Amino acid sequence: MADNKTEFSRREFLTSSAVALGAAGMFLIDSGRALGRQAPTKKQRIALVGTGGRGSSLWGKDLIKNYGDVLEMVGLCDINPIRLEYAKKYMGATCPTFTEFEPMIKDTQPDTVIVTTVDCFHAKYIGLAMQAGCRPVTEKPMCTDEKMVQEILDTERRTGKKLLVTFNYRYGPDATRIKEILMSREIGDVTSVDFHWYLDIYHGASYFRRWHAFKQNSGSLLVHKATHHFDLMNWWLAAEPVEVNAYGELRKYGYNGLIRGERCMNCPHKAACEFFWDITRDEQAMNLYVKAESADGYIRDSCIFREKINIWDTMNVQVEYHNRVTMSYSLNAFMPYEGFTIGFNGTNGRLDVRVYHNQPWKVENFAEFRITQNFKSTKTFALPSGGEGHWGADQVMQDQIFRKTEPDPLGRPSGSREGALSALVGIAARHSIEQGRPIKIDELVKI
Numbered sequence: 322m323a324d325n326k327t328e329f330s331r332r333e334f335l336t337s338s339a340v341a342l343g344a345a346g347m348f349l350i351d352s353g354r355a356l357g358r359q360a361p362t363k364k365q366r367i368a369l370v371g372t373g374g375r376g377s378s379l380w381g382k383d384l385i386k387n388y389g390d391v392l393e394m395v396g397l398c399d400i401n402p403i404r405l406e407y408a409k410k411y412m413g414a415t416c417p418t419f420t421e422f423e424p425m426i427k428d429t430q431p432d433t434v435i436v437t438t439v440d441c442f443h444a445k446y447i448g449l450a451m452q453a454g455c456r457p458v459t460e461k462p463m464c465t466d467e468k469m470v471q472e473i474l475d476t477e478r479r480t481g482k483k484l485l486v487t488f489n490y491r492y493g494p495d496a497t498r499i500k501e502i503l504m505s506r507e508i509g510d511v512t513s514v515d516f517h518w519y520l521d522i523y524h525g526a527s528y529f530r531r532w533h534a535f536k537q538n539s540g541s542l543l544v545h546k547a548t549h550h551f552d553l554m555n556w557w558l559a560a561e562p563v564e565v566n567a568y569g570e571l572r573k574y575g576y577n578g579l580i581r582g583e584r585c586m587n588c589p590h591k592a593a594c595e596f597f598w599d600i601t602r603d604e605q606a607m608n609l610y611v612k613a614e615s616a617d618g619y620i621r622d623s624c625i626f627r628e629k630i631n632i633w634d635t636m637n638v639q640v641e642y643h644n645r646v647t648m649s650y651s652l653n654a655f656m657p658y659e660g661f662t663i664g665f666n667g668t669n670g671r672l673d674v675r676v677y678h679n680q681p682w683k684v685e686n687f688a689e690f691r692i693t694q695n696f697k698s699t700k701t702f703a704l705p706s707g708g709e710g711h712w713g714a715d716q717v718m719q720d721q722i723f724r725k726t727e728p729d730p731l732g733r734p735s736g737s738r739e740g741a742l743s744a745l746v747g748i749a750a751r752h753s754i755e756q757g758r759p760i761k762i763d764e765l766v767k768i
């Protein structure tokens with residue numbers, strides 16, 4: 322439970338962070354200026370660091386295609402020069418490319434820097450961008466440990482440059498609807514939440530093939546992946562996490578495998594391994610990663626049974642929030658189907674939601690809702706999928722960032738406060754598993 326010390330620190334944190342980071346409304350107005358909404362004749366200058374999958378697609382190709390009237394890509398940076406050149410072509414960009422960040426900033430003088438590197442480098446580039454007088458926009462997670470959180474908050478306060486963290490999951494039709502229902506108070510005050518997320522044997526396994534398989538890169542799936550979920554919960558509940566207790570195990574991948582190789586492409590167990598993935602049949606993966614291997618040695622189809630993998634695939638987390646709500650959360654990464662179930666228990670009823678992302682069988686609806694008020698009947702409804710790009714979320718979010726000027730009634734734009742509070746739940750969970758004790762958020766970051 323929150324003690325007085327925690328409560329005091331939390332208030333201090335909120336007050337300081339509100340000043341340092343700005344409220345969501347202020348953020349929108351500010352981002353409107355920074356991203357050129359009020360000066361349509363002058364295109365915003367965008368530089369991007371990290372030209373891998375996400376950087377070259379959503380924040381590269383899509384940006385240039387859909388927002389070319391309001392922005393201009395002026396520089397691209399990645400440590401892998403082969404991937405960088407392929408990505409530039411794939412995006413249809415015409416700007417210069419750089420294998421170092423500082424020369425890119427100096428030569429191209431961007432207004433905005435988009436950070437889409439491996440997670441553990443986000444903090445470095447966010448900091449450098451702010452110090453250079455640019456507005457940073459980062460992919461989730463904001464960063465991977467508490468020291469980085471503190472550095473970002475301090476640099477933001479010092480430079481006055483506001484960070485945008487692109488929590489696209491907030492913009493999905495399911496997440497938005499849940500927020501609306503909770504805001505309507507149909508089920509009263511939320512007192513506790515059951516939240517269970519399932520990654521399947523394709524998507525879940527993919528994290529164990531890539532750089533994500535190591536805590537030092539991704540902070541573990543509790544940070545890399547669950548930052549989405551912890552952010553959704555902070556936002557849905559309009560609450561701040563206070564204390565985290567967690568359990569984690571590696572039960573399927575890594576050292577659990579009975580057969581293993583170095584990578585799928587040359588594996589002697591291709592025929593026997595049910596997780597065999599033929600990267601040669603994925604043209605984009607061949608161009609982005611396999612053809613660029615000689616520059617950095619990064620293997621995109623590494624064996625999911627490598628013995629040195631150090632992230633968990635089976636995770637349980639309990640979180641206590643400042644308003645006495647508690648959450649039981651789980652993340653499992655080798656399920657036969659993908660999606661999530663969630664139950665909000667309220668003083669006047671319960672909201673149940675089941676969301677299907679990727680099922681081996683035909684599913685009529687993307688999300689099924691049930692709202693049941695105490696002593697009353699239950700009502701159900703369903704939502705169809707929102708479409709491409711994380712169920713339509715990516716496009717809605719980018720439109721809001723680059724085109725809309727009116728404040729968002731749902732408060733979806735996220736700054737470093739939101740980035741910090743969601744990453745910190747995962748970071749605290751990691752420490753909790755490693756140290757075998759509950760961790761208070763204010764043990765990690767002092768404002």
Ligand SMILES: NC(=O)c1ccc[n+]([C@@H]2O[C@H](COP(=O)([O-])OP(=O)(O)OC[C@H]3O[C@@H](n4cnc5c(N)ncnc54)[C@H](O)[C@@H]3O)[C@@H](O)[C@H]2O)c1
Nearest residue numbers: 371372373374375376399400401437438439440442460461
């Ligand atoms: N919001 C979402 O739904 C979503 C989806 C996918 C990825 N992402 C995020 O996007 C980011 C990139 O993921 P990805 O799937 O594109 O990975 P990726 O491996 O395809 O790309 C990462 C890129 O970063 C580059 N890089 C690594 N270290 C670097 C450094 N020190 N300096 C500069 N560049 C460096 C790599 O060479 C690579 O090109 C991650 O932070 C991830 O969490 C978010």
